[in-house]
Amino acid sequence: MDKKRIVILGGGYAGVHAAKKMHKAFKKMKDRVEIVLIDRHNSHILMTELHEVAGNRVDEDSVKISFDRIFAGKMVTVIRDEIKTIDFKKQLLIGVAGSYSYDQLLIATGAEATDFNIPGVKEHSFYLWSIADALNIKRHLKDIVMKASYEKDEELRKEMLTFVVAGGGFTGVEMVGELMEWLPILCREHGVDYEEVQLINVEALGSILNMLGDKPRNKAIAYMEKHGVRVMTNSLIVNVDANSLTIRDGTVIKTQTLIWTCGIRGTSFAHALELTDGKVQRK
Ligand SMILES: Cc1cc2nc3c(=O)[nH]c(=O)nc-3n(C[C@H](O)[C@H](O)[C@H](O)COP(=O)(O)OP(=O)(O)OC[C@H]3O[C@@H](n4cnc5c(N)ncnc54)[C@H](O)[C@@H]3O)c2cc1C
Known part of the structure; x- marks a missing residue:
C-alpha cells in the first residue's frame, strides 16, 4: 500500500508542535503514513529569546535546537530546503534544492515584521x-x-x-x-x-x-x-x-x-x- 505523505512546511513552534503531535497520532501506522518537515534551517529557532541574543545575554547557538535532536527516534523526516512556491494542483512544494510531493500539507511558515507603510x-x-x-x-x-x-x-x-x-x-x-x-x-x-x-x-x-x-x-x-x-x-x-x-x-x-x-x-x-x-x- 502507498504511504500517505504529510508535509509540514516550517519548523517553528507551530511546525514542531504539529510534527510531534502527528508522530504520537501515527506512530503505530508507520507503514501507511510518512511525516516530513521542511525548513530552510537545520535548527528550530527559539524566536521568543531573540532579544537575549540582541542584548548580548546569550550566544546565538543557545537559541538554536537542531531538528535531529528534536526528532531523534521519531517518525519525522526533516528536509532542509527553502520552498519558493507551492503547486496546489499537482500537490507539489517547489524548493531551491528539490521538489516535494504531499498528500496533506500544513503550512506553518510564521510571520514577518511589518512597517505599516510608515516612511523610513x-x-x-x-x-x-x-x-x-x-x-x-x-x-x-x-x-x-x-x-x-x-x-x-x-x-x-x-x-x-x-x-x-x-x-x-x-x-x-x-x-x-x-x-x-x-x-x-x-x-x-x-x-x-x-x-x-x-x-x-x-x-x-x-x-x-x-x-x-x-x-x-x-x-x-x-x-x-x-x-x-x-x-x-x-x-x-x-x-x-x-x-x-x-x-x-x-x-x-x-x-x-x-x-x-x-x-x-x-x-x-x-x-x-x-x-x-x-x-x-x-x-
Ligand atoms: C524577541 C521575541 C519575543 C517574543 N516573545 C513572545 C512571547 O513571550 N510569547 C509569545 O507567544 N510569542 C512571542 N514572540 C512571538 C513568537 O516568537 C511567534 O509568534 C512564533 O515564533 C510563531 O511561531 P510559528 O511556528 O508560527 O513561526 P516561526 O517561529 O516564525 O517559524 C516559521 C518557520 O518556518 C520556516 N520557513 C518560513 N518560510 C519558509 C520557506 N519558504 N521555506 C522553508 N522554511 C520556511 C522558518 O525558517 C521558521 O523556522 C516573540 C517573538 C520575538 C521575536
Whole structure:
C-alpha cells in the first residue's frame, strides 16, 4: 500500500508542535503514513529569546535546537530546503534544492515584521525577527557606544546615546529590559558616562503591555521608569530617517538606534500563494 505523505512546511513552534503531535497520532501506522518537515534551517529557532541574543545575554547557538535532536527516534523526516512556491494542483512544494510531493500539507511558515507603510521604518530601523536581526542589533549597539566614546560634539553624542524601542508589547518591553542591563556595561567598557544615555519606549496606544492586567502592567512600568526608561504612550511614529523619528504630535527624537517591534504579518511567501485570505485579509 502507498504511504500517505504529510508535509509540514516550517519548523517553528507551530511546525514542531504539529510534527510531534502527528508522530504520537501515527506512530503505530508507520507503514501507511510518512511525516516530513521542511525548513530552510537545520535548527528550530527559539524566536521568543531573540532579544537575549540582541542584548548580548546569550550566544546565538543557545537559541538554536537542531531538528535531529528534536526528532531523534521519531517518525519525522526533516528536509532542509527553502520552498519558493507551492503547486496546489499537482500537490507539489517547489524548493531551491528539490521538489516535494504531499498528500496533506500544513503550512506553518510564521510571520514577518511589518512597517505599516510608515516612511523610513524599513530603511532606518532594526527589526527583531530572526537571528540575523538580533546579531545586527548586537553589533550596532557595540559599535554606536564605541563611536560615542570618541565623539566630541555633544549634540551628536546625545543622538548616538539615545536608544528607542518602538512597540510596548512583550517583544518591545523585553528588548528594553535587555538594553537596561547591557547599556550600563557597554558604557563602562568604553568609558562613556551612562548618565548621558536615554532609553525610550515609544508606544502608539494609551499604555504599554496592554495584554496584562493593571497591577502587573503598572509594576512593569514603575520598574522601567525607576531604571531611567522614558515610557512614551499615545505616541504614534509617523516618520523615520537615518538620525531621527517623528511622533504624530510633531515631537522629533534624534537617534541612530530605533528597534522596531510594532507588529507582524504573514510572510511574503504565504502572501504570494494561491490561497484565500483569512479573517483580517491575511494569509
Ligand atoms: C524577541 C521575541 C519575543 C517574543 N516573545 C513572545 C512571547 O513571550 N510569547 C509569545 O507567544 N510569542 C512571542 N514572540 C512571538 C513568537 O516568537 C511567534 O509568534 C512564533 O515564533 C510563531 O511561531 P510559528 O511556528 O508560527 O513561526 P516561526 O517561529 O516564525 O517559524 C516559521 C518557520 O518556518 C520556516 N520557513 C518560513 N518560510 C519558509 C520557506 N519558504 N521555506 C522553508 N522554511 C520556511 C522558518 O525558517 C521558521 O523556522 C516573540 C517573538 C520575538 C521575536
